[in-house]
Amino acid sequence: MRLLLVEDDPRTADYIVRGLTEAGHVCDLLRDGHDGLFAATRDAYDVIVADRMVPGLDGLSMIKAVRAAGIRTPAIFLTSIGGVDDRVEGLEAGGDDYLVKPFAFSELLARIHALGRRPAAQEQKTALRVADLEMDLIQRRVTRQGQPIDLQPREFSLLEVLMRGEGRVITRTMLLERVWDFHFDPKTSVVETHISRLRAKVDRPFDVPLIHTVRNTGYSLHVPA
Amino acid sequence: MSGTRLSLARSTPFRLALTFAFLFVLAFILSGAIVYQLMSDDLSRRLDESIKETYSVVAVTYAESDREDLISTVNDHAQLNADKEQLFSLTDQNGNRLAGNFTASDLPDGFSMFAVRLPGVPPDTMYRAYTGEVGDKNLTVAFSMSDTEELENIVLMSFGWGTLFITGLAVAGGALLASRVQRRLDGIASTMVDVSHGRLDARIPLIGNGDDIDAVSGQVNAALERLSALVDGMREVSANIAHDLKTPLNRLQMILESAADKTVSGEDVSGELTDARAESQQINSTFDALLRIAQIEAGARRARFVDLDVGPVVETIGEVYADVAEDDGKSLSTKVVPDTKWYIHGDRDLLMQMLANLVENALRHCPPGTAIELSVTSGGSHVLIHVSDNGPGIPAEERENVFRRLYRLDTSRTTPGSGLGLSLVKAVADLHGAAIVLEDRNPGLGVTVSFPALKPA
Numbered sequence: 001m002r003l004l005l006v007e008d009d010p011r012t013a014d015y016i017v018r019g020l021t022e023a024g025h026v027c028d029l030l031r032d033g034h035d036g037l038f039a040a041t042r043d044a045y046d047v048i049v050a051d052r053m054v055p056g057l058d059g060l061s062m063i064k065a066v067r068a069a070g071i072r073t074p075a076i077f078l079t080s081i082g083g084v085d086d087r088v089e090g091l092e093a094g095g096d097d098y099l100v101k102p103f104a105f106s107e108l109l110a111r112i113h114a115l116g117r118r119p120a121a122q123e124q125k126t127a128l129r130v131a132d133l134e135m136d137l138i139q140r141r142v143t144r145q146g147q148p149i150d151l152q153p154r155e156f157s158l159l160e161v162l163m164r165g166e167g168r169v170i171t172r173t174m175l176l177e178r179v180w181d182f183h184f185d186p187k188t189s190v191v192e193t194h195i196s197r198l199r200a201k202v203d204r205p206f207d208v209p210l211i212h213t214v215r216n217t218g219y220s221l222h223v224p225a
Numbered sequence: 226m227s228g229t230r231l232s233l234a235r236s237t238p239f240r241l242a243l244t245f246a247f248l249f250v251l252a253f254i255l256s257g258a259i260v261y262q263l264m265s266d267d268l269s270r271r272l273d274e275s276i277k278e279t280y281s282v283v284a285v286t287y288a289e290s291d292r293e294d295l296i297s298t299v300n301d302h303a304q305l306n307a308d309k310e311q312l313f314s315l316t317d318q319n320g321n322r323l324a325g326n327f328t329a330s331d332l333p334d335g336f337s338m339f340a341v342r343l344p345g346v347p348p349d350t351m352y353r354a355y356t357g358e359v360g361d362k363n364l365t366v367a368f369s370m371s372d373t374e375e376l377e378n379i380v381l382m383s384f385g386w387g388t389l390f391i392t393g394l395a396v397a398g399g400a401l402l403a404s405r406v407q408r409r410l411d412g413i414a415s416t417m418v419d420v421s422h423g424r425l426d427a428r429i430p431l432i433g434n435g436d437d438i439d440a441v442s443g444q445v446n447a448a449l450e451r452l453s454a455l456v457d458g459m460r461e462v463s464a465n466i467a468h469d470l471k472t473p474l475n476r477l478q479m480i481l482e483s484a485a486d487k488t489v490s491g492e493d494v495s496g497e498l499t500d501a502r503a504e505s506q507q508i509n510s511t512f513d514a515l516l517r518i519a520q521i522e523a524g525a526r527r528a529r530f531v532d533l534d535v536g537p538v539v540e541t542i543g544e545v546y547a548d549v550a551e552d553d554g555k556s557l558s559t560k561v562v563p564d565t566k567w568y569i570h571g572d573r574d575l576l577m578q579m580l581a582n583l584v585e586n587a588l589r590h591c592p593p594g595t596a597i598e599l600s601v602t603s604g605g606s607h608v609l610i611h612v613s614d615n616g617p618g619i620p621a622e623e624r625e626n627v628f629r630r631l632y633r634l635d636t637s638r639t640t641p642g643s644g645l646g647l648s649l650v651k652a653v654a655d656l657h658g659a660a661i662v663l664e665d666r667n668p669g670l671g672v673t674v675s676f677p678a679l680k681p682a
Binding site for chain 2: 088182185
């Protein structure tokens with residue numbers, strides 16, 4: 001993917017660029033909001049990663065301007081403000097996701113992947129399928145090897161998020177946000193508990209496990225390599 | 226700073242008193258002037274009437290008889306007035322006196338005023354005269370104005386003394402009142418000086434009569450109370466940060482040093498790196514929680530409040546944590562009456578976090594086997610959310626403390642947690658105007674958060 005990073009702190013920028021390059025992406029780094037706006041409107045990027053506090057034009061205004069120019073490139077805000085209103089402000093300005101510093105690189109990467117592969121116009125899928133696991137989104141039914149699996153509504157959402165991100169890492173925080181609408185970090189094993197319940201229903205009765213733990217980061221649903 | 230005691234002349238109350246005294250005296254003088262003018266006009270009119278009357282009495286004798294009678298009447302009148310209080314003059318057309326006790330010369334017909342030097346009369350005595358023609362002669366009747374003037378002088382004098390007395394009274398009274406107010410203002414000023422010098426326990430003395438200064442002083446005292454509570458809180462937080470953040474920072478440093486040592490000897494350090502990461506995450510989450518609480522307390526979030534039903538929020542939390550509790554050997558049950566709505570004005574995200582923190586707090590501090598219960602009830606104008614357990618509870622004397630930042634019961638210092646969970650609960654409740662009540666359930670702890678209801682349920 002071709003990524004645009006607008007970040008003025010050299011060490012953070014270096015860390016991100018190195019990580020993204022290692023992950024096989026091309027990353028353009030700019031240190032100023034005005035330059036970022038110019039680049040974002042001139043070149044086609046897959047994802048924009050913007051720090052909220054950069055010189056020139058701040059990240060929030062930059063993304064607003066990009067959106068005003070009719071460019072729909074997905075954007076992630078990086079913020080060290082960590083404020084309770086940051087998420088809402090970021091999303092209102094036209095951002096698609098936000099991440100509070102300090103963050104784990106794996107978290108950023110997972111979010112970039114989730115945004116970058118999101119189809120441009122969210123096509124209306126009626127069914128999801130990974131190997132022998134099938135999910136009917138209309139009837140809200142799940143079957144594996146043709147056997148129906150009985151899931152609680154929240155377990156269904158959890159599995160849906162994992163299946164939509166097939167093969168990608170979905171972090172613990174992403175699951176909390178997308179499945180439970182938790183925008184804070186619970187101190188108990190909420191995610192672990194529910195994943196283990198889901199595994200008991202989806203994986204345990206069958207030979208091949210599909211839900212995999214990615215150490216220190218999150219989970220991924222795919223056919224084992 | 227203590228030299229800022231204002232001089233009396235520059236004090237607002239004294240200036241006010243002076244202004245009012247000035248206005249009062251001005252009004253007094255003005256009304257006095259009007260009274261004086263009216264009185265003086267009235268006296269002149271009465272004088273004119275008596276002159277005219279006397280003139281008529283004299284003049285009528287001529288009309289009834291003749292010249293000789295007139296002369297003798299004038300002379301009679303003149304002789305009756307040896308003190309020259311009243312003057313009479315009868316002159317022929319050439320101005321020669323025919324009768325009377327003075328010679329009127331060049332006086333116009335009708336009323337006029339003149340001063341005349343006469344033996345036995347104080348100089349400059351003013352006379353009021355009426356002149357008219359009686360046949361071919363001029364008759365003038367003049368009355369001295371000294372009585373009128375004397376009366377006017379008496380009024381003027383008493384008026385002047387009155388003004389002086391009132392001015393003195395107003396200034397003295399004003400100064401007295403002003404100095405009393407000033408003393409209280411000085412009290413406020415010196416309290417503020419004390420506060421600015423760091424004596425946050427200084428309070429403005431109240432008189433207790435409930436006047437405006439007392440009311441303002443009371444408000445200032447309340448603000449000082451809050452300020453000193455905040456500063457105490459800050460001090461405590463600083464001390465706790467020093468302890469609770471320095472401990473993991475120390476550990477982090479030790480881990481890194483050990484990793485550095487191991488690297489030198491070529492050993493594997495992945496264990497140390499994992500530990501270091503966990504420590505730094507812990508430090509970060511503590512900072513995050515502190516920041517979040519500060520931002521919630523700042524209140525900007527209130528602008529995003531919407532009308533919402535707390536029922537689904539409580540149900541969601543109950544649903545999320547029921548399995549977590551079960552895995553932990555505890556139980557969590559949720560009691561929300563179906564098809565009932567509990568509307569409040571609030572922020573869903575913050576309410577979720579508040580409830581999550583309360584439930585997690587119960588999960589963390591209760592032994593296995595504990596039953597935790599989550600419910601919503603309606604209490605008149607309030608929506609009550611209850612989180613109760615049958616665990617060890619919190620000692621009564623500690624109940625206020627648990628909401629303080631970074632505060633942890635000694636018994637829980639060793640269990641994980643930042644000591645910020647309940648502070649955040651309190652911050653969210655305060656933002657919503659909700660009260661939190663902790664009660665002993667013998668055994669266990671009952672937490673009730675009561676939100677102002679939007680509509681009576």
